[in-house]
Amino acid sequence: MSLLIKDVRVLDPASGIDGQMDVLVEGSKIAEIRPGIPESKVGWIPPKGEPKDPAHFSGEVIDGAGKVLVPGLIDMHCHLREPGFEYKENIESGSKAGAAGGYTSLVCMANTLPVNDTRAVTEYILRQARERALTNIFPVGAVTKELKGESLAEIGELKEAGVVALSDDGKPLMNASLLRRALEYASSFGLTIISHCEDLNLVGQGVMNEGFVSTTLGLRGIPNAAEEVMVLRDITLAELTGAPLHIAHVSTAGSVRAIREAKARRVKVTAETAPHYFTLTDEAVGGFDPNTKMNPPLRMAKDVAAVIAGLKDGTLDAIATDHAPQTAIEKDVEFEYAANGIIGLETALPLTLKLVHEGHLTLMEAVEKLTLKPARILGLSKGELKVGADADLTLIDLNRRQTIEVSKFKSKSRNSPFQGWELKGFAVLTLVAGRIVHRVPGLS
Amino acid sequence: MEDEQTRVSDQRFSEKPATRLARKDILGIQEMSASEISLILDTAESFKEVSTREIKKVPTLRGKTVINLFYEASTRTRTSFEIAAKRLSADTINISTSTSSVVKGETLIDTAKNLEAMNPDCIIIRHSASGAPHLLARLMRVPVINAGDGAHEHPTQALLDLFTVREKKGRLAGLNVAIVGDILHSRVARSNIYGFTKMGAGVHLAGPRTMMPAEVEKLGVRWHSNLREVIPQADVIMMLRIQLERQGSGFFPTLREYSRFFGLNLEVLKEAKAEVLIMHPGPMNRGVEISPEVADGPFSVILDQVTNGVAVRMALLYLLVGGERETNRSSV
Numbered sequence: 001m002s003l004l005i006k007d008v009r010v011l012d013p014a015s016g017i018d019g020q021m022d023v024l025v026e027g028s029k030i031a032e033i034r035p036g037i038p039e040s041k042v043g044w045i046p047p048k049g050e051p052k053d054p055a056h057f058s059g060e061v062i063d064g065a066g067k068v069l070v071p072g073l074i075d076m077h078c079h080l081r082e083p084g085f086e087y088k089e090n091i092e093s094g095s096k097a098g099a100a101g102g103y104t105s106l107v108c109m110a111n112t113l114p115v116n117d118t119r120a121v122t123e124y125i126l127r128q129a130r131e132r133a134l135t136n137i138f139p140v141g142a143v144t145k146e147l148k149g150e151s152l153a154e155i156g157e158l159k160e161a162g163v164v165a166l167s168d169d170g171k172p173l174m175n176a177s178l179l180r181r182a183l184e185y186a187s188s189f190g191l192t193i194i195s196h197c198e199d200l201n202l203v204g205q206g207v208m209n210e211g212f213v214s215t216t217l218g219l220r221g222i223p224n225a226a227e228e229v230m231v232l233r234d235i236t237l238a239e240l241t242g243a244p245l246h247i248a249h250v251s252t253a254g255s256v257r258a259i260r261e262a263k264a265r266r267v268k269v270t271a272e273t274a275p276h277y278f279t280l281t282d283e284a285v286g287g288f289d290p291n292t293k294m295n296p297p298l299r300m301a302k303d304v305a306a307v308i309a310g311l312k313d314g315t316l317d318a319i320a321t322d323h324a325p326q327t328a329i330e331k332d333v334e335f336e337y338a339a340n341g342i343i344g345l346e347t348a349l350p351l352t353l354k355l356v357h358e359g360h361l362t363l364m365e366a367v368e369k370l371t372l373k374p375a376r377i378l379g380l381s382k383g384e385l386k387v388g389a390d391a392d393l394t395l396i397d398l399n400r401r402q403t404i405e406v407s408k409f410k411s412k413s414r415n416s417p418f419q420g421w422e423l424k425g426f427a428v429l430t431l432v433a434g435r436i437v438h439r440v441p442g443l444s
Numbered sequence: 445m446e447d448e449q450t451r452v453s454d455q456r457f458s459e460k461p462a463t464r465l466a467r468k469d470i471l472g473i474q475e476m477s478a479s480e481i482s483l484i485l486d487t488a489e490s491f492k493e494v495s496t497r498e499i500k501k502v503p504t505l506r507g508k509t510v511i512n513l514f515y516e517a518s519t520r521t522r523t524s525f526e527i528a529a530k531r532l533s534a535d536t537i538n539i540s541t542s543t544s545s546v547v548k549g550e551t552l553i554d555t556a557k558n559l560e561a562m563n564p565d566c567i568i569i570r571h572s573a574s575g576a577p578h579l580l581a582r583l584m585r586v587p588v589i590n591a592g593d594g595a596h597e598h599p600t601q602a603l604l605d606l607f608t609v610r611e612k613k614g615r616l617a618g619l620n621v622a623i624v625g626d627i628l629h630s631r632v633a634r635s636n637i638y639g640f641t642k643m644g645a646g647v648h649l650a651g652p653r654t655m656m657p658a659e660v661e662k663l664g665v666r667w668h669s670n671l672r673e674v675i676p677q678a679d680v681i682m683m684l685r686i687q688l689e690r691q692g693s694g695f696f697p698t699l700r701e702y703s704r705f706f707g708l709n710l711e712v713l714k715e716a717k718a719e720v721l722i723m724h725p726g727p728m729n730r731g732v733e734i735s736p737e738v739a740d741g742p743f744s745v746i747l748d749q750v751t752n753g754v755a756v757r758m759a760l761l762y763l764l765v766g767g768e769r770e771t772n773r774s775s776v
Contacts (some may be wrong), residue, residue, distance in 0.1 A: 215657035216474065218596030218631055220572040223658075288575030332553055334573035438537065 001059060001434065002026045004042040008064025009428075013368035025391040034380035034385055063444065064395065067428065068369045071393070072392030075345065076374035077169070077248055077272060077320035080106065080137070083124060084113025084145060089412045091125065091327035095321070097411035099343040099437035102427025104384055104392035105136040106345075107320075107374070110147070111170040113324050114151055117142035118190055122161035127352040134437040135399035136392070138164040138380065143182045143193060147171050153181060160191045164378045165361025166290045167194035169248055170295075172230055174200060176375035180237050187243035187397035192270075192377065194246045197230035197255070198296065205334050209282040209297040217285065219335065222297050228254035236261040236326050247271040249297040253306030260315040270377045271310075272318040275351035276342060276417070277308045284417060290338030291333045291417040294324065308360050312370065317367075319375040321348045325413030344438065346409050347418050352424030353398065400440075402426055457723035463528055465763045469581040469588040472597035473638040481643060483605050487759035488752070495754055496530055507535035508765055509566040512538045513555070513580075514591070515571040516769060520750065521591050521600070526567050528757035528766040534565070534765070552576060556583045566765045568591075574631075587764040595629045595746055600760065601725050606643060607743055611752070612721055617644030620673040625684030626695070627731055632725045633684060639665050641679040648674045651706055654695045671706050675715045682723040683708050683734045699732050709735035713743070721745050 003025040008342045010033060011018050022037035023030065032041075044058030080094035089097075091108075098106050108125065110116035116125060122139050127297065129137035141163035142153045147170065155166060166186050172181040173195070186193050208214050231247055237260060240246035250256060250273045262269045267347025281301050284292045291300060310316040324341025331338050352370060355361045361369075375383030381390060404421045406414040430438035465480060473481070510529040512643055514522050520539065529536045540550070548559075552571075556574045556579075559567060566587045569577045574594030580586040592598040610616050621640045627633045627649055640647050645666040648655065656667055668674050675681065686702060696702045708722070724735075730736045739746060 210657040210658050212662050215660055215663070216634070218594050218634060220595070221658055288578050328474045333551055334571070334579060336573040336575075 002031075002042050003059060003431070003434065004037060004039060004061045005064040005069055006037075006039075006061060008067055008069045010385060011364060011367055012279040012386040013372040015386065016138070017385070018253045018364060020361065025142045025393070025431065025434045026095065028391055028435075030387055030389050030391050035386070040056060047361065051331060055187035061384065062395075066397070066399070068363070068396045068398060069385070070396060071244075071371040072394050072430065072432065073102045073114060073349065073370045074105040074107070074380070074383055075103050075323065076107045076318055076373040077274070077322050078105050078106050078108055078345065079111065079341070080108040081325055082112060082128060084123065085396075087328055089410070091128045091137060092132035092362070094323070094345070095129075095135040095137065097343070099134045099430045100410045100427070101346040101431070102349045102394040102396065102430055102438070103135055103345060103396065104430060105138060105380065106202050107378065108137045108166060108402045109167060109169045110140050110142040116140070116145050116160070116163070117141050117145050117147070119154070119157045119161040119272060122158055122163055126162050134343065136382070136430050138378070140165045140167050142196065142301065142351065143173060143186070143262075144178065145381035149173050149175055149178065150279050150298065152178070152185060152241045155186055155191065156189050159191055161285050162378060163191070165192045165194050165246070169194060169196045172196050172198040172200060176237065180241060181185045181404035182239040183237060183243035183245065187241070191243045192246050192250050195230070195234045196248050197234060199226045199229050202226035202229065206254070206284050207293065207297075209299050211282055211300050211352065213282040215272060217288070219283070219285070224252040224254055224299065224303070227252050227296050228258060235259070235267055235269055238262075239265070242268065244268040245269070245296050249274050249277070249296060249308065249320070250310070250316055251277045251299050251303060253303045256306045256315055260310065260313070263315060270317045271315065272310065272320040272374075273307050273316050274320055275344060278304055278311065278355065279351050279421070280304075280417065285335075288335045290333065290335055290419060291342060291419075293335060293338050293340055293414050294339040294342050296323070309356065311355070311361060312365070316319050317377060319348065319352055319369045319370065320374070321345050323411075325411055326415045327413055329356055331415050341415060343409070343411050343413050343416050346418060347404060347409065347423070349396070349427055350402070350423035350425050351418070353396075354423065364373060384426060391431050393431040394427050397428045398425045400424065400426045446713060453459040459695050468598050468764075469577070469590075469632065470760055471581060471588070471590045471601050472575050473635045473642070474597065475597045476599075476638075478642045479531065481606065481639065481761055484603055484756065485610060486760050487763060488607050488755040489708055491730070491758040492752070492755035494758065497750070500531050501533055502531065503533045504531065504762055504766055505565075507531035508534040509563070509568045510534045510536050510568065510761065510765070511559060511564045511568045512536060512540070512591075513559070513567055514540045515569070515576070516633050520571055520753070521570065523652065523748070524753040525591060525757050529752050529756070531760055532758055534761065552579055553583060556580050560584050560586070564682045579580065588765070591629055594608060594631065595634070596631050597635045598725075599635050600753070600757055601638040603760070605682070605723060605725070606639050607638055607752045608749050609721060609758050612745060614750070615677065616640065619645040619679040620648065620677050621680040621682065621683045622648045622650060622678040622683065624650045624671060624674070624708065626686055626690065627651055627660060627684070627689070628655045628657045630684050630719040637665055641665070648678070650674045652696055666721070671708075671712060672715065675712060676717070677711070678716060678720060680723060681708060681716065682725075685725065685727060686729055686733050688713075688729065697734070703732050707733055707735065708738050709734070710737050710741075713738055716743075723749060725749070733744060
């Protein structure tokens, strides 16, 4: 199978290429990137030594005019819920949602049931991925056994089994000494720790951002400080150990400032945010909609502005979804009782492109945060659009308008606060190792 | 919700003063206009007389069914609603459910659907979770009245407080109202802040910083850390109940200390205006936020609040459920 995408704007953050050309995919790899690749190159995979025969024709030419071809998107933070919570999502459905959203690689967190804290669970996830997933799946292992924050998981063996990072995401590591040891131990195995920064004492029984909105709604608030004291603590421990640290789902102005200062001191810290933190404020909680409830919570306008500024100046390296599927069972209840989490795989790209359309980020910056940066942080040989690389590619129509309709999501869950939003800029074609895993109707 | 908004805006465009409530539910004071509040208070005035008759009953809601759905303990509010409904000749049903059952029991949505299937005419809900009445109201065709949701709102309490002050003072505009104590956890405080400020009164809050919600001054009120600062200019002093379990959770050190700095006693009251009104939504912790001499003293209108609660709730039931809407108040 070969595929030629003609006259497309190729954009590759690694090389800085941004130009109109053609891209030829042969099998699972990118074969050529240049202007004027003849269409005759497509479709013929003659067995060695044999003459060309129409029976061997298998391929397609796609008109890329007006569209942008980028390295396949990499979500470095999602919850695929398998094993254990397959009624919310599984690796197959999550990968379909990812493919539909333009993602070719998903990095799934360890808070499954059982927790991904042993080789057996990692191997199970990778087997399900091989057999059922449309995208690449890279599991994250737990830092501590059962995410309890008490003793280290068998990190070396998790690494052998194939985890690409470690995180107790969903729960903070409240014990600073244990995190210190975890940073040191994990770095000996070349693994980065992804930290979920949340001081549980400061959170208390809070269910939304602490501010004027929580005051009017009578909902218990979570102050920004609940995140920031842990970001500052973790940066201090990264400095102490010299080990790499990645901070997940940054939501506050104070966290952005702390990370910016740490980077200036050359601490080995990287960070991500998620589209809801640069798109929505706590005002969205106004109608007690449980789909606006997540952890960390939606913050205030000044935080949104700081997150956007952090993306712009590179303080925030990556944009991840924190895709957290929950069903009506968890969400169709009183706000205080509803589970945290929103899904994001099928809305992250258009929400990120909204920053581009509004002039906050260049397209190159946005794509870098969705591709190359996550790959570099995790050490994945992905995220580059170059000859010889895996043909993980996303074709984006920057001007395609769609109204978000959660009932049409590929995800098993529907917990998105973006229902009914009209957004601009969607993936029209997603290739994973040369295989078409998503294609909008009518694309030719 | 859409219907409600449409109707509210329709009403705004009609230039006549409101003669009936242009909303399906009573969820909070925040979304109410001053004219709606006035209508409710005026209507309550005409209902107050009913409770003084020998036969305390009018046929207004005969054949209507009112359900009291209480997920949280309540004596005063539930009884008040029940008496109000009964004096209007409605049939009343009380459902008391412990909040803990939400974990294993039926969801609020299922409960709502089941109740709806039995064709009630009004649901009154008290719930420990903020926003629970809003969830119910979205699902039900019949009026929902919020009898207190979490720390969010307690609109009928605020209405009866407004009624009581208006009755005693003859007006609301221009008065100075001090609300003292745990504003953070208080739905009564929130509803009263909205109510009094909408009606043109000035609201001052007093209490330790730990019990003030974030950015509370954006509600158009002033916060004072010292109780004595708010006493001299106050026309109304409303003391809030201190939840005893807050002691030891960092909000204040001990009840003893709380009482000393934020309790209302005769000594503090010496600095108050001669005609000051002392209010408390109940239940009181005598000797903590209010001393017995003050609670039972000449300035206290605490029991008037309870009496007026019935009239206000009768008015609300009448305005939401009453007759075929065209029912004239003179038929009372």
